[in-house]
Amino acid sequence: MERVLKQGFNIDYSYNIYFTEGIFAPHNKLLSDFFQQRRNPDFKQKVLVVVDSSVWKHHPNLNQELQDYFKDLNDVVLAGPPLVITGGEVCKNDPQALESIVQAIDEYAVDRHSYVFAIGGGAILDLVGYAAAISHRGIRHVRIPTTVLSQNDSGVGVKNSVNYKGKKNFLGTFTPPVAVFNDYSFLATLDKRSWLAGISEAIKVALIKDLDFYNWIQAQVEDLPRRDSQSMKELIYRCADLHLEHIRNGDPFELGSSRPLDFGHWSAHKLEQLSNFEVLHGEAVAIGLAIDVIYSYLIGNLTESEALSVVNLIHQLGLPVYHPILSEVEGKQQLLKGLTEFQEHLGGRLTVVLLEKLGKGRDYHHIDGDYVLQAIDILRDFEKEYNRLDEVS
Amino acid sequence: MERVLKQGFNIDYSYNIYFTEGIFAPHNKLLSDFFQQRRNPDFKQKVLVVVDSSVWKHHPNLNQELQDYFKDLNDVVLAGPPLVITGGEVCKNDPQALESIVQAIDEYAVDRHSYVFAIGGGAILDLVGYAAAISHRGIRHVRIPTTVLSQNDSGVGVKNSVNYKGKKNFLGTFTPPVAVFNDYSFLATLDKRSWLAGISEAIKVALIKDLDFYNWIQAQVEDLPRRDSQSMKELIYRCADLHLEHIRNGDPFELGSSRPLDFGHWSAHKLEQLSNFEVLHGEAVAIGLAIDVIYSYLIGNLTESEALSVVNLIHQLGLPVYHPILSEVEGKQQLLKGLTEFQEHLGGRLTVVLLEKLGKGRDYHHIDGDYVLQAIDILRDFEKEYNRLDEVS
Incomplete structure (x- = not known):
């Protein structure tokens, strides 16, 4: 009987x-208010702080500030000295980096009622979030993103991960943080490349979801590259809001096949890998957006002038629209292979978001390799023209 | 402005x-119906099967049956040959075992719309469930528990894990399976120890939640040890039902401190470890239950005859109520240390479930070491008496 x-x-x-x-x-x-609201009258909650090495370097007073701040708190106590980990994609490729966090959680007896804080860029947040998610089946995790990219995109979401055998984000979980603190003061010490790179995700989400926001970014085309902090704060806030709204009303743990927020990302992931992560994630996304925008034009969804205005915007914001590796025979093949890997990660049918029009994305289940290569050729010529104009001026 | x-x-x-x-x-x-209900018209879903080595050994036709069964299915396809992994706690201590599953997921391109099947005892289910949970941020996981213990308890729940540096379940996640298939026919090849060991979790959940079920088990005291399959099927069904009900109406992902289903487990986890996992989990739980039942008597919650009737039931069912390691000086110290580790794993205040009365558990936040040691002495004397009677008869 069944x-x-x-x-x-x-x-x-x-x-x-x-x-x-x-x-x-x-x-x-x-x-301190956050901790007080979540205090437990029976014991002091522990806090393990993990810091991105570049934040540690650029903020020599951070350790003292941390110690002073926690000294005054009654409800929590630092579990041990801050753990400093080399940031950037390299930390997600290094099993020892993950091990060092798990080991600290074990050593300092950081339990399920404790907190693990991550202070750093997107890679550190991904790594620390993953370590916290798998230790004791989940320790409360707080994110303090320190880059434009992590404050407006990855840091506010629900994913964490490390790479496995070079495959980006192969290992990870969907585990929301218990809080995110976007502290703008960390942005001041970003180098120019990192400052600019974070803008790509705002262009992305604007292009697929919010034409008003896209026009607003257009209007900041001079302020943003000269590091106007008011423009950047607004960009981060609006971009984070759009990401959060999308996660909330979409498919937070990605049980389906669609992943609209990955507009421009299928090629970006591959390009990062092909360049040995010398191209920053945000730069790769800028190029990936340019490819998919031209592609959207080639299949008739955008006018030529719309597509060109996006490519020009990316360029004017100081971001790349092309990388020479894409025109190498090997690079082309690898890039198209990236489509298969993108599909495998999500599973199911290939689903890539392209633009139906400016401000609106749409799922596509087939990508024509010839159009991709044509888009790359167009972008190579653009880059040449931009360089020529730069030399003239 | 904030x-x-x-x-x-x-x-x-x-x-x-x-x-x-x-x-x-x-x-x-x-x-096949399960797959058909979840079919995707656009592609065949892949199924990676991971099998416990002891199941593989005792069911020499399993591979052929699997191949034949899947050959006839239209909606799914086996991703590759079944992966056979040495079962028992040893697989949760071995990082290579985890690696081999993740590697197979990568190699066979098992994606988020594929399935990972685990066929085996609780340890294999924990390990495979963990590998599936962290690969691609979560691949659909199906459990086919093959032991009494995993069919009535661990296999139907939402946890997975591996051990880390000897600490049981230090790494893991809360990730529900997409389905559990309790196939009674696997029970036929269990050795006597494993058959009996699974009964402990039923006694446990009966003692803390369901006096009727406890009395029913009492009534099966002769049928169960002589492997009456009808009694065992009913025991598994009722025990699984109680566990599921508890998870559903309680705190599924254990965000609080209480963990009632761990009645008898704080000492059991430690005893398993102290015995180098020679004591089976279910046997350790039997002893852990005996300790906590005597403890509940010592603090005045049970009458002497109630406590003795539980200890006798455990014994009559062929399960141990004592282990000599508990009376060694080192063993005693280690056992009490287990309380701290138990607390750390959950975090927060120590919370141990004891019996308020037969059929009802209650949280306690303090455990008196002297009572624990006294309970162990009492159980040692019982074991001596049982052995004497066995010799006489």
């Missing part, structure tokens, strides 16, 4: 994304 | 637990 039992339950996930400056400044009560 | 964005969404988790016999028999449509 029998069946049905299991079913709901889990509610919620967290806040705070926008602030100087999170560890003595007068800033945001974090 | 701003805040609020993120919040719900995820619905649901899955069925099917009870059947001969899941891969040609006439058994349960699995």
Whole structure:
């Protein structure tokens, strides 16, 4: 006789994304209030802090500020000295980096009622979030993104990951943080490349979801590259908001095949890898967006002038629209192979978002390799023309 | 100016637990129906099967049955040959075992729309479930538990894990399977120890939640040890049902400190480790239950005759109530250390379930080491008496 039992339950996930400056400044009560709201009367909660090496280097007072800030708190205590880890994609390729965090969690007896804080760029947030998610089946995780890219995109979302045998994000989980603190003051020490690279994700989400935001970015085309902080704060806030809204109303844990927020990303992931991660994620996304925008024009969804205006915007914001590796025979083949890997990661049918029109994305299940190569040729010529104009001026 | 964005969404988790016999028999449509309901018209879903070595050994026709069964299916295809992994706790201690599954997922391009099947005992289910949960941020996972213990307890729940530096379940996630198939026919080849060991979890859940079920087990005290399959099927079904009900109505992902289903487990985990996993999990739970039942008597919650009747039941069912390692000086110290580790794993205040009365558990936040040691002495004397009687008879 066959029998069946049905299991079913709901889990509610919620967290806040705070926008602030100087999170560890003595007068800033945001974090102390956060801890107080979540205090446990029976014991002090522990906090393990993991810091991106480049943040550690550019903020020599960070350790002192941390110690001073936590010294004044009654509800929590630092689990141990901050753990400093080399940031950038390299940390996601290095099994020892993951091991060092898990080991610290074990050594300092950081438990499920403790917190693991990650302070750094997107790669560090991904790595630390993953370590926290798998230790004790999930330790509360707080993100303090320090780059434009992580504040407006990856840091506010629900994913974490490391790479496996060079395959980006092969290992990971969907585990929302318990809070995100976007501290603008960390942006001041970013180098120019990183500052600019983060803008790509804003262009991306604007192009697929919000024409108003796209026009607003157009209007900031001079302010953003000269590091106007008001423009950047607004860009981050609006971009984060669009990402959050998309996750909330879409498919947060990606059980389906569509992943609209990955517009421009199928080629970007591959390009990062082909360049040995010398091309920053945001730069690769800029190029990936340019490819998919031209592609959207080639299949008749955009006018030539619309497509060119996007490519020009990317260029004017100081971001690349092309990389020579894409025109090498090997590079072309690898790029198209990237489509298969992109499909495998999500599974199911190939699903790539292209533009139906400016401000609106749409799923496509077939990508024509010839159009991709044609788009690359067009972008190579653009890059040549941009360089020529730069020399003239 | 400080701003805040609020993120919040719900995820619905649901899955069925099917009870059947001969899941891969040609006439058994349960699995083929399952696949058909979840088919994707655009492609065949892949299935990677991971099998416990002892199941593989005791079921020499399993591979042929699998191949034949899948050959007839239109919606799915085997990703590759079944991966056979040495079962038992040893596989959770071996990082290579985890690696071999992740590697197979990569090699056979098993994606997020594919399935990873685990066929085996609790340890294999934990390991495979973990590998599936972290690969591509979560591949659909199907459990086919083959032991009493995994069919009535661990296999129907939402946890997975591996051990880290000897610490049980240090790494893991809460990730529900997409289905569980409890195939009774696998029980026929269990050795006597494994058959009996699985009964402990039923006694456990009966003692803390369901006096009727406890009395029912009492009534099967002769049938169960002589491998009456009807009694065992009923025991598994009722025990699984109670576990599922508890997870659903409790705290599925254990965000709080309480973990009632771990009655008898704080000492069991430690005893397993102290014995180098020579004591089976279910046997350790039997001893752990005996300790906590005597403890519940010592603090005045049970009468002497109630406590003794439980200890006698455990013994009559062929399970141990004591292990000599517990009376060694080192063993005693280690056992009490287990309380701290138990607390760290959950975090927060120590929370141990004891019996308020037969059929009802209750959280306690303090455990008196002297009572624990006294309980062990009492159980040692019992074991001596049981042995004496066995010799006489």
